[in-house]
Amino acid sequence: MSAATLQDKGQTFMSLPDDSRYLRGGPVAQRIIAAVREDAAIATAEGFPPKLVSITVGDTAAVDVYVRNQRAKAALAGIEFEERRFPACTAGELEAAIHGLNADPRVTGIIIQRPVPAHIPIRTLQAAVHPLKDVEGMHPASIGNIVYNQLDLAPCTAAASVELLKETGLDLKGLEVVIVGHSEIVGKPIAFLLMSEGATVTVCHHMTRSVAAHARRADALFVAVGKPRLIKADMVKPGAAVIDIGINSEIGPDGESRIVGDVDTDSVKEVASWITPVPGGVGPLTVAILLRNTMVALSRQRALYQATYGVVDKLAVGA
Numbered sequence: 333m334s335a336a337t338l339q340d341k342g343q344t345f346m347s348l349p350d351d352s353r354y355l356r357g358g359p360v361a362q363r364i365i366a367a368v369r370e371d372a373a374i375a376t377a378e379g380f381p382p383k384l385v386s387i388t389v390g391d392t393a394a395v396d397v398y399v400r401n402q403r404a405k406a407a408l409a410g411i412e413f414e415e416r417r418f419p420a421c422t423a424g425e426l427e428a429a430i431h432g433l434n435a436d437p438r439v440t441g442i443i444i445q446r447p448v449p450a451h452i453p454i455r456t457l458q459a460a461v462h463p464l465k466d467v468e469g470m471h472p473a474s475i476g477n478i479v480y481n482q483l484d485l486a487p488c489t490a491a492a493s494v495e496l497l498k499e500t501g502l503d504l505k506g507l508e509v510v511i512v513g514h515s516e517i518v519g520k521p522i523a524f525l526l527m528s529e530g531a532t533v534t535v536c537h538h539m540t541r542s543v544a545a546h547a548r549r550a551d552a553l554f555v556a557v558g559k560p561r562l563i564k565a566d567m568v569k570p571g572a573a574v575i576d577i578g579i580n581s582e583i584g585p586d587g588e589s590r591i592v593g594d595v596d597t598d599s600v601k602e603v604a605s606w607i608t609p610v611p612g613g614v615g616p617l618t619v620a621i622l623l624r625n626t627m628v629a630l631s632r633q634r635a636l637y638q639a640t641y642g643v644v645d646k647l648a649v650g651a
């Protein structure tokens with residue numbers, strides 16, 4: 333299929349019912365999880381069952397949702413999942429726990445849920461995870477790979493967001509992209525992934541003079557800030573693709589707690605050609621990519637195991 337242009341896709345989609353504007357993560361996630369499930373079954377039969385360990389130190393609504401979905405989707409994919417909670421502990425204790433998991437051959441991947449409490453240096457923890465078990469791509473060595481265009485294991489949310497943009501069929505080469513939010517785990521890696529695809533990227537943050545002025549120029553707008561309804565319709569170019577990464581918990585009109593993104597979806601969907609819903613957009617795909625990354629980590633570990641133990645005849649056994 334040839335890539336659509338913003339204009340022709342935009343006009344076609346603008347005339348369709350609202351629903352067609354939603355870029356849903358579920359179908360893409362299902363495809364990925366089905367493939368992971370096949371790989372995991374083969375690896376398990378060959379004696380290498382994949383296992384993902386989650387470390388939770390802090391406690392936020394977004395982490396709770398993420399961990400709940402990791403557990404559910406890992407079970408679907410045939411990946412063992414273990415959650416370790418450390419409600420009150422020191423950085424040293426956490427590092428020791430991570431070293432233990434690094435050395436445990438039954439553990440394929442380690443994910444440290446963010447945020448962690450202020451007294452714990454998150455970067456030290458991320459650097460303590462062995463790069464071969466770093467399923468989030470947050471170790472300095474892993475995140476460096478995306479600068480070098482080695483993209484097979486990228487930070488999950490960033491990869492999920494870019495994958496959803498690709499679902500639009502837009503040609504990423506030369507596309508004007510604006511990212512609001514520049515965190516290490518979301519905004520910055522999205523910028524690197526999109527630069528690899530040839531997009532022209534602008535990154536906004538809290539010191540940006542006018543987020544609205546930048547956002548209005550964007551063919552594709554990524555938002556990862558953590559503020560409900562930060563992006564309103566008058567900040568979006570007609571026909572744009574809007575990727576809403578925010579996961580915020582708030583009390584709805586019915587008095588129940590609900591999850592909303594960073595974009596005022598109801599008004600923005602009248603202007604945009606594509607918009608990711610929250611829930612149902614980037615979130616489900618993030619979980620699927622975490623599981624896919626776990627299988628990438630497993631195959632790297634198996635390659636190392638094979639290289640180390642595979643060629644017995646070259647060893648001077650008993651000589």
Ligand SMILES: NC(=O)C1=CN([C@@H]2O[C@H](COP(=O)(O)OP(=O)(O)OC[C@H]3O[C@@H](n4cnc5c(N)ncnc54)[C@H](OP(=O)(O)O)[C@@H]3O)[C@@H](O)[C@H]2O)C=CC1
Binds near residue numbers: 516518543559577
């Ligand atoms: N769907 C998913 O899979 C995931 C969703 N999330 C969600 O995405 C959101 C962001 O997460 P994360 O990146 O970890 O958050 P951080 O708090 O680490 O980063 C937020 C970013 O937003 C910027 N920012 C703050 N206020 C403004 C503003 N008014 N205008 C422009 N930029 C601003 C900050 O800039 P500065 O640093 O300069 O202050 C910072 O770069 C959260 O809602 C989180 O729950 C996160 C990870 C995964």
Ligand SMILES: Nc1nc(=O)c2c([nH]1)NC[C@@H]1CN(c3ccc(C(=O)N[C@@H](CCC(=O)O)C(=O)O)cc3)C=[N+]21
Binds near residue numbers: 447
């Ligand atoms: N090291 C680290 N990496 C992260 O990627 C990370 C993190 N820490 N801390 C918390 C945030 C938040 N996050 C979510 C991912 C998926 C859903 C998700 O599956 N959402 C679904 C389900 C919603 C529901 O079940 O209610 C949806 O949006 O449709 C939610 C939240 C990842 N984060």
